[in-house]
Amino acid sequence: MLTLICPGETASERYALALRAGLRNVPCKILTRLTRPLENRALLFAVPLDESGVNHEYYDLLAFLRAHPGSLTGCVGGVIVDGAGNLFTKAAARELVLAANLAGCAFPGRPLVEAIGSLANFTVQAKNAGCDLETAYHLAVRDLAGRVLEFSPPKAEKPKLLVLHASSHRTSNTLALWSGVRERLGDACAVTEIGLRNGTLEDCGGCPYTTCLHFGEKGGCFYGGVMVEDVYPAIREADAVIFLCPNYNDAVSANLTAAINRLTALYRTTSFSDKALFGIVVSGYSGGDIVARQLVSALCMNKGFYLPPRFCLMETANDAGAAMKLPGIENRLDAFAKNMLDRLMQ
Ligand SMILES: Cc1cc2nc3c(=O)[nH]c(=O)nc-3n(C[C@H](O)[C@H](O)[C@H](O)COP(=O)(O)O)c2cc1C
Secondary structure, eight states: OEEEEOOSOOOOHHHHHHHHHHTTTOOEEEESSOOSOOOSOEEEEEEEEOTTOOOHHHHHHHHHHHHOTTTTTTOEEEEEEEESSSSSHHHHHHHHHHHHHHTTOBBOSSOEEEEOTTOGGGHHHHHHHTSOHHHHHHHHHHHHHHHHHHOOOOOBSSOEEEEEEOOOTTTOHHHHHHHHHHHHHTTSSEEEEEEOOTTSOOOOOOOOHHHHHHHHHTTOOTTOTHIIIIIHHHHHHOSEEEEEEEBSSSSBOHHHHHHHHHTHHHHTTOOOTTSEEEEEEEESSSOHHHHHHHHIIIIIIITOOBBOTTOEEEEEOOSTTOGGGSTTHHHHHHHHHHHHHHHHBO
8 A cells, every 4th residue: 555645736637647547556545744653654755846846735744754753664755746847856856855764764766756847858768668758757657656565675694885985084074974883883794995085086978878888788887997996896796885975065075976977887787776875974064965865866866776764874063073072973873873784684
């Protein structure tokens, strides 16, 4: 049984039809708002947006999730956003996924069906399925509902964890928090750490699809180097990847962004759907949620890693050494490391 959460009225025929057609024969309980916790459910959030991109009932839902941290414990979710225009849909979706995830909801990889105003983002899917854009939208809703209902991430006896960072060991708050987590993981996981400091990798050159596929099929990428020699093999092996992200200008830093871009060739031939994504984000002053949302959209929505509940630890600390002196940090590190083990281990 799916719980369909549809905040807000809409005049959109297209949205109503997509839900009817996509969820035909799927038993659903429909809610228009959340007023109390929902535990252990398969959830589909369906959010209509008008041209302004503002849906007040959706913001009420966001407020409930942010104010009630454990309210979706044990839930698995997917998201549909139907926009009247071609903007705002992705931003709304990733904001919702982060809020629901921090409230305890897991998400499979590619958890978003996004219908922009023109539906042009369904062009490739429609071509592949030999159908029109609107039918491709309906098929995507059906596919997402099935994946949410069936989601059951693998567990391992000794999970393999890949740690990607681009920081200096001596001064980094982000690395100091990771050391605290690593200590708590003990020898329960097999940990591989790869540092991607300046000069170690080139960004994606945006090769044509066929060139990218050609190199991807040979297990590589045109640009070679540390990504192909170290990161690709480690990701193939990994049960989980954790990104250590200092906030650089309200974004994931350039080296880590380059690494994410360079995953494209591997992604052409390897599914990441059974690999968990975790993150540690440290901002000097503010904006950790923006960086976490970037991880959600780049790695879960686009590249297909799954999101375990509470995938990201976000802290605010600027001076070297400040993160480990934050009030309550030891308890938050305990909880973050325990959550990782609970999610990954048999
Ligand atoms: C290039 C650069 C850009 C930064 N931009 C921001 C920012 O936009 N917002 C912010 O809160 N902190 C920003 N910071 C501060 C870091 O987020 C902060 O130093 C934090 O401790 C994480 O970095 P660390 O792991 O290297 O210590 C920036 C730092 C650098 C070096």
